[in-house]
Amino acid sequence: MPHKVSLSRLKLTDFRNYASAGLQLDGRHVVLVGDNGAGKTNLMEAVSFLSPGRGMRRATYGDVTRVGAHGGFTIFAALDGMDGEVEIGTGVDGNDESTSRRLRINGTPAKTADELTDHLRLLWLTPSMDGLFTGGSSERRRFLDRLVLSLDPAHGRRASDFERAMRSRNKLLDERRFDPSWLSGIEEQMATLGIAMAMARQEMLGLLVRLIEETRETSPFPSASLDLAGFMDGQFDRPAVDLEDEYAAQLAESRYRDAAAGRTLEGPHRADLLVRHRDKRMEAARCSTGEQKALLVGLIMAHARLVANLTGHAPVLLLDEIAAHLDENRRAALFDLIDALGGQAFMTGTDRSMFSALDDRAQFFTVADGKIFE
Numbered sequence: 203m204p205h206k207v208s209l210s211r212l213k214l215t216d217f218r219n220y221a222s223a224g225l226q227l228d229g230r231h232v233v234l235v236g237d238n239g240a241g242k243t244n245l246m247e248a249v250s251f252l253s254p255g256r257g258m259r260r261a262t263y264g265d266v267t268r269v270g271a272h273g274g275f276t277i278f279a280a281l282d283g284m285d286g287e288v289e290i291g292t293g294v295d296g297n298d299e300s301t302s303r304r305l306r307i308n309g310t311p312a313k314t315a316d317e318l319t320d321h322l323r324l325l326w327l328t329p330s331m332d333g334l335f336t337g338g339s340s341e342r343r344r345f346l347d348r349l350v351l352s353l354d355p356a357h358g359r360r361a362s363d364f365e366r367a368m369r370s371r372n373k374l375l376d377e378r379r380f381d382p383s384w385l386s387g388i389e390e391q392m393a394t395l396g397i398a399m400a401m402a403r404q405e406m407l408g409l410l411v412r413l414i415e416e417t418r419e420t421s422p423f424p425s426a427s428l429d430l431a432g433f434m435d436g437q438f439d440r441p442a443v444d445l446e447d448e449y450a451a452q453l454a455e456s457r458y459r460d461a462a463a464g465r466t467l468e469g470p471h472r473a474d475l476l477v478r479h480r481d482k483r484m485e486a487a488r489c490s491t492g493e494q495k496a497l498l499v500g501l502i503m504a505h506a507r508l509v510a511n512l513t514g515h516a517p518v519l520l521l522d523e524i525a526a527h528l529d530e531n532r533r534a535a536l537f538d539l540i541d542a543l544g545g546q547a548f549m550t551g552t553d554r555s556m557f558s559a560l561d562d563r564a565q566f567f568t569v570a571d572g573k574i575f576e
């Protein structure tokens with residue numbers, strides 16, 4: 203059984219509709235029940251700030267700071283983490299979007315937000331992800347990259363460095379400054395980073411596909427078949443250096459074409475995650491809404507299992523309105539699956555009875571108008 207990472211305390215100040223709120227947790231799963239607009243998702247979003255980035259809504263700091271607050275917001279959490287007991291504090295001082303958020307781990311300022319991944323891995327599933335299979339490829343890429351990131355924290359840095367290099371190349375091309383040595387330098391950098399990104403995605407997907415295969419018989423959710431397309435398709439059995447050379451050559455060749463298009467036409471930023479319902483042999487986008495939800499839940503749960511297997515620590519799960527679209531049997535099966543993962547899950551819903559199958563495996567809280575009651 204993997205080690206259980208669990209939050210024991212959470213305190214918020216001026217975060218969304220919470221002026222000040224606190225939660226004392228006993229390590230079980232956490233169910234937040236309340237009417238629409240009560241603040242259930244906001245609370246989960248606060249937990250999601252315990253991972254690098256801007257949380258599960260990718261919000262600006264101005265958005266998450268409580269309307270009417272004089273300064274910024276703060277989030278404090280105490281947890282039994284991957285490296286033992288730890289206290290994490292984060293927040294911003296004001297509404298200045300240019301500042302990055304402050305982060306203290308055991309009272310010491312962290313150098314980068316990546317340090318958070320030494321203490322916990324967070325995975326989330328929100329209603330806004332329901333359109334993942336039918337929407338544009340950028341959402342799926344972001345989804346995929348988050349999956350990679352929870353196993354390989356360096357992936358975020360690689361992706362942002364690639365973006366930066368690509369932007370400088372696009373700018374040079376846009377200004378028609380075709381200086382070959384300058385461009386080659388940038389393109390070599392893009393090739394190293396871009397191939398590393400693509401390989402990390404490919405590797406994670408390979409592991410996930412194998413795990414889905416192994417748990418196929420026992421999973422209450424439909425299995426997905428997964429593929430990556432759109433960049434260096436079918437070539438990932440070749441050595442990385444060959445792919446880097448090839449991508450750098452492609453970039454050099456396509457300077458005039460990219461200049462005309464106003465963007466870089468080839469690269470890992472164009473890849474797409476292809477998802478199919480395995481048993482039905484149907485593209486996920488053409489499955490029913492319920493089937494798509496079940497596929498997505500299955501995918502997240504498989505990934506959570508993968509993270510637990512590879513790190514030895516069960517990830518913390520944030521499952522917003524997870525029970526809403528599932529029938530009673532599937533709901534009970536999901537709760538069992540979550541429980542079997544051995545970690546702590548946060549779940550929200552408008553009706554407590556939806557979670558009755560969890561029974562004493564969860565701690566229940568009622569949320570109303572930015573206040574929390576046990």
Ligand SMILES: Nc1ncnc2c1ncn2[C@@H]1O[C@H](COP(=O)(O)OP(=O)(O)OP(=O)(O)O)[C@@H](O)[C@H]1O
Pocket residue numbers: 217218219220236237238239240241242243244245264265266267268269550552
């Ligand atoms: N910066 C902010 N300051 C104050 N209130 C905010 C801020 N941002 C959002 N809110 C409010 O927080 C309230 C609760 O939002 P939240 O998304 O947590 O609701 P919820 O309990 O998950 O509801 P639902 O069941 O409808 O999803 C909303 O009414 C929203 O207007």
